[in-house]
Amino acid sequence: MRISELANATGVDLETIRYYEKQELLPAPAREDNGYRSYTVEHLERLSFIRHCRALDIPLADIRRLVSFIERPAEDCGDINSLIDQQIARVKARLKSMKALEKQLSQLRAQCDNRHHGKECGILTELVSAAHGEACACHSDG
Structure with missing residues (x-):
């Protein structure tokens, strides 16, 4: 499939797909004789995985680590648990900050x-x- 088809199938824009390729989160696709990129089901699955991780606000560096675990499934998942625990801590800190912001805005509104x-x-x-x-x-x- 071409990049536009991959973008449509995943809801990820073209520039983001190219960025993920440059960051080596998404493997480089084969090239057709005319130079067009040719994406496979594996690209679709990987891009869907990345998109889901981003929806969970997981940073790209952590997604890279998760992808490495996918590529080496025999490794212990303790590091994955730790990574998700860190993400939970970031979310909790953000929630605390948002609560403080809400309080400040409520005081302002008063x-x-x-x-x-x-x-x-x-x-x-x-x-x-x-x-x-x-x-x-x-x-x-x-």
Whole structure:
């Protein structure tokens, strides 16, 4: 199959497929006489695997490690467990950060009672004040 067919079958755009090839996550395809890339079912399966890992927000470096385990299935899967444990820790840290962001935005939203406009808006006042404080801190760092 051609790259456009592979892209359509997996929902991965052409440039991303080429990038994965350059990163050696996806094996280089054979070339037809006319120079077109010729992809196989194995490419489709590998690309689907990569896409699924990316949907789980697994970094490319970790996907590379997972692919190496696929290529050598006799190896112990303890490293795979460790890799996924690390991903879980990253997700938990991101969730904690998102909760803090939600709290900050909720506090900001509480600054407005819908009775004021423009310069009197509590949200705008708070945002301008915070931005001014950051600008002053940056300016004083010199």
